[in-house]
Amino acid sequence: MYRRDRPLLLRSCPAALYNNLCVLPLPASGLAQFALVHGSNCELLSAVPSGLPLSQRLLHAKEGAGLNLPLITQAYWCVLPFRVLLVLTSQRGIQALFARGIAASGHYICVGTWSGRVLVFDVPAKGPNIMLSEELNEHRVPVTDIAAEPAQGQDCVADVVTADDSGLLCVWKSGPEFKLLTRISGFGIPCPSVQLWQGSVAAGFGDGQIRIFEASSGALHVQINAHARSISALDLAPEAGKLLSGAEDSFVHIWKLSRNPDSGCIEVEHCHAECVTDTLVCGARFCDPKGSSFAVTGYDLSEILRYSCV
Template sequence: MVAVDSQGPQDSAVRMFRRERSIPLRGSAAALCNNLSVLQLPSRNLTHFGVVHGPSAQLVSAAPEGVPLAQRQLHAKEGAGVSPPLITQVHWCVLPFRVLLVLTSHRGIQMYESDGSVMVYWHALDSGDASPGTWSGRILVFDIPAKGPNIVLSEELAGHQTPVTDIATEPAQGQDCVADMVTADDSGLLCVWRSGPKFKLLTRIPGFGVPCPSVQLWHGTVAAGYGDGQVRLYEAGTGTLHVQISAHARAICALDLAPEVGKLLSAAEDTFVHIWKLSRSPESGYTEVEHCHGECVPDTQVCGARFCDPSGSSFAVTGYDLAEILRFSSV
């Protein structure tokens, strides 16, 4: 295992990213971890952004120069209850044959067509459950057809005893015994799964007494961000710890990966966003890390951050009570 200290932006000899025109929001971002979702549409030269605020989610479509072209507000379906439910996450699920926009609240799960125009499925949750998994620790698995609303809850996975905080996946590419999903919870426990007709739990990676709000999966490496500011990289199949990074001074709120190049983005309540380059050592087979860029967002409690393209050449950031999406692109 290798320990790595964070490098601040003042230590970078050359700045890799510059601030671009921000995208205005009608409402500010709520103080939720992973409170930013991004869907790039290269064929239309557009990028969709989704941000949560209270009982609604704001969707913004923007051109590359940051000019907002369309905005839409989605609200949580009320279900049973006397008060409007609060949305816990908005996220685009990109499947091989379909893209769905998923809204989750304490009352249920709403699935829309990718532009948010039509709701195709609603799943009510029991009292006390929430998403991306549930407060009870269950992971809900749905069968999604190529089109239409015939979505079915097919399986419930039991691996967590505390609230689920995040889920990450990557294509298994048909290989046997390959981990292609990882889930995290409030205790810091990670569960690594292999999908199939039935999901199989491959390994459980113990927590460290602090929550794990965000997790990513890349080429068999699990990247996990923790409430103590640490980023830890594990071998997905065995749970072996490869690297521990003292990345931030406060709780990490978001991780993201640019899969084409192995860039890892980490964002935290300390106002910093860091970008790391991951690679595999040909000698040891271990994952290695190099710090590439650090960006301070002054006086802002960062709550969401995502790459805007699979090559990691641009990223976007949201902050608590910030009525805009900040955008950065490579120099």
């Protein structure tokens, strides 16, 4: 069970974008960094688990003189082997009309675009010399989300998944050249959010369903009628196998994932439900790898709601 903690007050309300919350836990200092977007601004906050925010600032997207400011479409903390970067995507750029979907795999950062291309950037250990390494061209409609999981050096292990507005999921093995392993059809239903856990893909769809697939084969493990409206955010606490889902129906659910040792199938247990009354949930994230706390944002809600285990 979870209880509501002291919320974090915001300077502006989050935009009505799915996956509009990112959390970077800092275990050594006991802090968590929060990032969300509204219009051409990205708001950053740092806070201790149950206290007031320790710092708060706004990042402004800038453009050439006389032009309108670009709208930011997503903010995401990318944890790389030697550095941590805050990556922002926007509706304007040289490579794409708009970008959406961000994930880090090793020293690569993957960014999705409106055309369906996924841009793979090679990030050095230090300095600004970031190079475009590869373009992945399996999607034909706008990319919605990207997720990654450390492959721990194993061969032919799926460690990146990309999703799009048709619901198509593409599962990849990252490296100097990304290798496509599996294509999983979404039957025309958008997939706003996706996660990877122990070789399984958890995908949240526009019909409110969560589907869990085997990453290597695309076989369906579980289908859950989780929400009454479109899912807007998924997150995983890898150390506990907990899955967090938030949706436009104002509900946030927590599910416990486990793999049956005999059959190898994924089993799901519902653990907790929270209603954010009259609020379109647009972001939901765990605040630590064990899933002992989580945070929620909503459209026209001028605070980050926080919850922790009782």
